[in-house]
Amino acid sequence: MQSNPIEALKHQLDTLCETDKTGFIRLTIPCQVGNLMGWLNVQSVYPRLYWKARDTNTVECAVLGAIKAFDSLAALQADLAVLAQAGGQQPNYFGGMAFDPGTPGWEHFPACHFLLPRIELKRHQGGATLSLNLRFDDRSPGAEITQAYACLDALVAEQPLPRLQPLVYQREDRPSQQEWVAWVGQVTNPDHLVHTPKVVLSRETCLTTPETPSPWALLARWQAGAADCFHFGVQFTPQEAFIGCPPERLYKREGRHLMTEALAGTTRRGQDAQQDQALADELLADKKNSLENQCVYQQLLTQLEPLSSQVQMGEAHIVKLRSVQHIRRLIHAELHRDVTDQQLLAVLPPTPAVGGVPRKSALAFIRQHELHQRGWYAGVFGRISHTSSDLAVAIRCAHIGPEAIRLYAGAGIVAGSQPDEEWHELDTKIADIMSLLGMG
Numbered sequence: 001m002q003s004n005p006i007e008a009l010k011h012q013l014d015t016l017c018e019t020d021k022t023g024f025i026r027l028t029i030p031c032q033v034g035n036l037m038g039w040l041n042v043q044s045v046y047p048r049l050y051w052k053a054r055d056t057n058t059v060e061c062a063v064l065g066a067i068k069a070f071d072s073l074a075a076l077q078a079d080l081a082v083l084a085q086a087g088g089q090q091p092n093y094f095g096g097m098a099f100d101p102g103t104p105g106w107e108h109f110p111a112c113h114f115l116l117p118r119i120e121l122k123r124h125q126g127g128a129t130l131s132l133n134l135r136f137d138d139r140s141p142g143a144e145i146t147q148a149y150a151c152l153d154a155l156v157a158e159q160p161l162p163r164l165q166p167l168v169y170q171r172e173d174r175p176s177q178q179e180w181v182a183w184v185g186q187v188t189n190p191d192h193l194v195h196t197p198k199v200v201l202s203r204e205t206c207l208t209t210p211e212t213p214s215p216w217a218l219l220a221r222w223q224a225g226a227a228d229c230f231h232f233g234v235q236f237t238p239q240e241a242f243i244g245c246p247p248e249r250l251y252k253r254e255g256r257h258l259m260t261e262a263l264a265g266t267t268r269r270g271q272d273a274q275q276d277q278a279l280a281d282e283l284l285a286d287k288k289n290s291l292e293n294q295c296v297y298q299q300l301l302t303q304l305e306p307l308s309s310q311v312q313m314g315e316a317h318i319v320k321l322r323s324v325q326h327i328r329r330l331i332h333a334e335l336h337r338d339v340t341d342q343q344l345l346a347v348l349p350p351t352p353a354v355g356g357v358p359r360k361s362a363l364a365f366i367r368q369h370e371l372h373q374r375g376w377y378a379g380v381f382g383r384i385s386h387t388s389s390d391l392a393v394a395i396r397c398a399h400i401g402p403e404a405i406r407l408y409a410g411a412g413i414v415a416g417s418q419p420d421e422e423w424h425e426l427d428t429k430i431a432d433i434m435s436l437l438g439m440g
């Protein structure tokens with residue numbers, strides 16, 4: 001990016017200094033950008049966050065800094081309400097939530113965290129824009145403007161992403177395959193299935209290496225092979241990152257229209273078109289995989305019923321990703337007038353695609369057995385605003401620390417699940433990122 005968009009934003013800020021300052025203000029200027037992650041990778045302002053929703057032709061966002069951040073949905077919803085009441089421009093808040101707020105989770109990753117960024121670099125079909133966000137309602141205007149100038153001064157020009165170097169990793173799975181087999185045995189025991197028909201068990205694959213790659217270089221490569229997925233990354237601190245390319249939507253809300261889905265039930269990709277189709281047909285007809293999907297849509301329908309006037313579900317169909325195929329059912333609903341994102345996020349996650357049925361006893365099993373912290377894996381990641389929100393289920397993801405990369409994968413265990421097949425399913429779910437790391 002050339003320096004003139006920054007100068008142009010400063011010029012807008014100069015003009016703003018002389019006018020009335022209230023509420024939320026977004027200053028925007030067109031700009032040119034090559035690679036948003038190449039830009040993010042060199043900035044010194046934190047948090048650094050990337051978000052691209054699953055739909056084609058959607059906006060790509062790279063954001064920096066936080067002029068406001070919320071560790072609770074109630075506080076976030078209150079802020080949305082204040083700004084909606086004031087009218088005018090409405091901001092986007094980016095962030096996520098942990099899988100289980102009742103566990104310690106990951107250090108530096110609060111159970112819930114959504115931020116209103118200082119800087120937004122966006123690219124859409126019409127080109128790219130650079131925006132500077134300001135808040136005046138709850139702070140001294142002078143200090144806010146000084147901080148905004150300082151943030152603009154800190155921006156640096158985009159640079160090519162570093163190459164991914166071949167590294168040697170030491171792999172350790174938690175649980176081990178032996179422990180996994182025992183857990184699947186417990187969950188599929190008829191005495192357990194009677195009260196808990198589904199538990200999504202997960203595994204942490206810890207790849208230790210003296211030096212980990214740039215998370216943005218890794219995400220850029222991962223994203224290139226993950227069409228039809230959400231793409232996200234966040235760094236709250238320079239030492240660690242959480243990135244992912246999840247195929248599953250928690251929900252998208254446009255006004256009162258809500259879209260959600262049940263994505264569960266998995267098979268691998270075939271070697272050729274014919275085998276691929278045979279595997280897809282088998283998946284759709286398979287009882288165990290259909291049950292995994294049914295648990296998800298039944299719970300979503302039950303939860304949406306009191307919140308909406310109409311709930312409609314489409315046919316089961318296959319979603320093909322690079323290494324796996326899934327069963328999906330799309331759900332549409334018209335929300336009642338007063339339903340908020342706070343309510344939706346209090347009710348919907350964790351869906352039985354990542355938790356289980358009933359939620360309470362599935363979570364109890366997970367808490368009792370899994371020794372690794374899921375943290376934001378299987379949680380929520382995305383964008384919230386007054387007019388529309390879009391959130392992914394944070395699966396197919398990696399936590400990148402200074403000495404290790406942690407990959408996460410889970411599998412829905414129901415009646416008919418075979419321990420070794422489910423273990424193998426975990427491996428196909430991490431196959432994309434493993435091959436990028438040279439471990440495929």
Ligand SMILES: C=C(O[C@H]1C=CC=C(C(=O)O)[C@@H]1O)C(=O)O
Pocket residue numbers: 200248263264265266292326352353354395396408409410411412429
């Ligand atoms: C929990 C994960 O996947 C879920 C989503 C799709 C298919 C799933 C399955 O077939 O088990 C899982 O429910 C994961 O990838 O970590």
Ligand SMILES: [Mg+2]
Pocket residue numbers: 264265266292411412425
């Ligand atoms: Mg499965």
